[in-house]
Amino acid sequence: MNTIPQIIREVQTKYPDLNAQYYRKSKGTPFISRSFADFYQDSLDFGAGLLSLGLQKAEPVGLLSDNRREWSVADIGIQACGSADVPRGRDISDGEISIIYGITNCRFMVAERDVEVNRLVKAKKDLPDLKTVIVMQDYKNVADISDFSVISFEQVIELGKKYRETNPVEIENLVDDGKKEDVATIIFTSGTTGLPKGVPLTQANYLSHVSGGGERMGTEPGDIWLTMLPVWHSFERIVQYIALGNGVGLAYSKPIGAIMMKDFADINPQYTTAVPRIWESVYRNIQKKMAAASPIKRILFSFFVSIGGVYARLDNLYKGLTPRFKKRNRLFDKIVSAIPRLLLMPINAFGRNVVLKPIRSLFGTNLKAAVSGGGSLQKKIDLFFAAAGICLMEGYGLTEAGPVIAVRNLATLEAGTVGTPFPGMEVKLIDEDGNECPPGKMGLIFARSVQVMKGYYKDPEATAKVLSEDGWLNTGDLGVMTYDRALAIVGRIKDTIVLSDGENIEPVPIEKHLAYSHFIDTAVVVGQDQKHLGALIVPEFTNLQEYAKENGIEYEGIEDLIQLPEIKALYRKEIDNEVGHHHGFKSFEHIHNFILLTKVFEVPRELSAKQELKRTEVNKLYAKEIESIFS
Structure with a gap:
């Protein structure tokens, strides 16, 4: 063919x-x-x-x-x-x-x-x-x-x-x-940081996806x-x-x-x-329904979701699917996880098949897997759906790569990563000195395959900036490779924040950790050329209002609620709990100040059609708020 x-x-x-x-x-x-x-x-x-x-x-x-x-x-x-x-x-x-x-x-x-x-x-x-x-x-x-x-x-x-x-x-x-060299399409990038660039993709770019994708799925x-x-x-x-x-x-x-x-x-x-935003929306709607349920239902739901998340981690450890960013003994992992996994197995099965079954039934009775792409999944979302028995296969790619670079395998889900390179795809990570990174070290992701474009449409200058003569595509993304060749995405190099003292900080891992909080919907880390980091925080409004109700906090509206000292104290505590030394963050990654926003992010203002964060646009739209963080 x-x-x-x-x-x-x-x-x-x-x-x-x-x-x-x-x-x-x-x-x-x-x-x-x-x-x-x-x-x-x-x-x-x-x-x-x-x-x-x-x-x-x-x-x-x-x-x-x-x-x-x-x-x-x-x-x-x-x-x-x-x-x-x-x-x-x-x-x-x-x-x-x-x-x-x-x-x-x-x-x-x-x-x-x-x-x-x-x-x-x-x-x-x-x-x-x-x-x-x-x-x-x-x-x-x-x-x-x-x-x-x-x-x-x-x-x-x-x-x-x-x-x-x-x-x-x-x-x-x-x-x-x-013929394989026939151009099948010319896809123009969104142009959020400049004029849109055309990406011609040939039939050959697409062909390997059909067989490789079927195998993975x-x-x-x-x-x-x-x-x-x-x-x-x-x-x-x-x-x-x-x-x-x-x-x-x-x-x-x-x-x-x-x-x-x-x-x-x-x-x-x-x-x-x-895309992750859709899974987050489903998650929020379920949480909203549970907030209105009886106290007993809420307790059972929270308990079995927690058990499901713990069991999923133990199961991955037992089956050798936990990402190895550092060398670890798989036999030791299997031994230490065997007994607690066995003890939790019947509890998890009861929770998945009885208490959490209504979540799974939302997607019908035949769902084998759901593919999530166009951004990284929050850990809490991944574990939530895993607890309910819903398989999320996270992948990674970009238009210039045709697009899939890596994707999880349905048979051996590489938890916490976007999976191993797609069949026929070569991936390497390069550090700041131009050396190839060993497993566990962050570097710039390069990809090479027949899938990769041959160049931008009528734009040789832009092509030369991202595509080497021997076919390696500079993705502009930062990642870490495991010892099993699974890839984890850290962020985009253009999103790197440089503090006034020269420290380079990747905002995405911090933002993902902040979103683990029950009270945070979205976080945007800011601080370019500043002494320290700040954050724009979109609250998880349903949970915040439930918290206010349970604690007898009176308010007239959302704008009034987020200004209350006890609410600011709540978010200070949540931020410090999620981004601290106990989670491996360094002192310069600490969020010094923050501001709470009154509305969720929407397409096409803060989010692209793919539901991805438009970081440049957010910086423009909330320029005054960002300025107030550092004033």
Whole structure:
């Protein structure tokens, strides 16, 4: 197999009646299924429709839409023609529309709604090559257009069917002619710290993911994967290829609590994908419900969650899955953990199968694993879901790497890490002196593989900064390797805080530890060029209000509550408890001062579409608060 369309063709030949897609036509309606055979023909019809409109081989096609079934049809259809799509989500800025679709000279655009069409009308002066816009949904409210034509998605499908009647083998021949070096997509990075950079990824970049991902996940034909993340991001995109390429159907959902949880109940999937923020949201909602439960239920819940977390650590120790950042004797680990693990086993089993069973049932009855990517999981979240018997597989990668660099293995979960390097991926860590780091020592992560991009789109200068002549990609991330070659992510080198005395501090480990607190939702460590560190703290408001109620603290609102001396004292105690010498933090990593914020972070202000912290934006939005920390 040389291309993703060729793989899809093979899958639909083997499993024509298995379902490739599950989707709702509108909110509240039942799921509709589409078989692999039908999905493949839909994609060929769409591709043939583009050919009838004049699409040329290797021509880029804009794809401006969020995750939905038509996106997948368009993606495979465009690639079937030997062309590349240029994807972006609806959260794109007007400036990015002009830059991305201007530099790629797109003549064809696929847009989700009339809203996106109108934005293209507005940007037309910057898009001189744009001739045709294809709309997935109804487009009744489109502005007057004279510069390009607008056609519906269904119309393109019909054009394709007619085109295939008169040209019955053309689109299939193009699929046959596909080569590994063909560009499959050009994904533009978010551009939060500058202009967006295009990352061309070839068919070869994607191919190894399909087999390697299936092996790591243990997928079986006929499984269902609930998909909800922005598909223009490389993480969700490769997940969809891994699923479809292994005969696994995609069920389309949204990362909105009520919608997502109903879809879990209705579709009962074997797999799902989410970013840490989504798992944190589920965790908070469960905690919120338990806060309103009876005292006995709260005590039992807390007890069995704690037991589950302790048992998970002992089980990892016994099975040799505890990360070895320092040399340790696995036999000794097995001996010392054997008896306490055995004693806790029946208690843990009772808690998991009786008390905590309702948590697991939220995700249906078939869930094998959930993949978490796009950021590091908080330890308390990882252990919480482990206690409930839900397997979270954490992974790591970036668009330029195609994207997966490392991921946990379903059979041997490497707790506390993002797993071992992906099949075919070389990883090395380099210290400040340019030497390769031994296990246990932090260094800059470099990756090399056929998955890695060959360079940024029309930007050799930017390429030279991150890609060596022998193919090593500088990820810009800091990590530590275990003696078993599992990778733990420490932070990003550009996030490093340098104090006025020259001390270099990585904020992410501190922020993750702060978030272990029952009363902290999010923490952002600040202190560039200062004498000491400070922190912006987003409280876990439900738990904070419950604390105030239990302790008879009266207040008029959140803004009043967080200013009370007893609340500030509570957070001082929590911060010192989480970030201190007893947890291995040095004195200069201590949080000297902090400020409590009144609202949770949201997309697109403080968080990106991937739910990642936009650190630069946070520093701008809360400049006054940060200044007050150090005044």
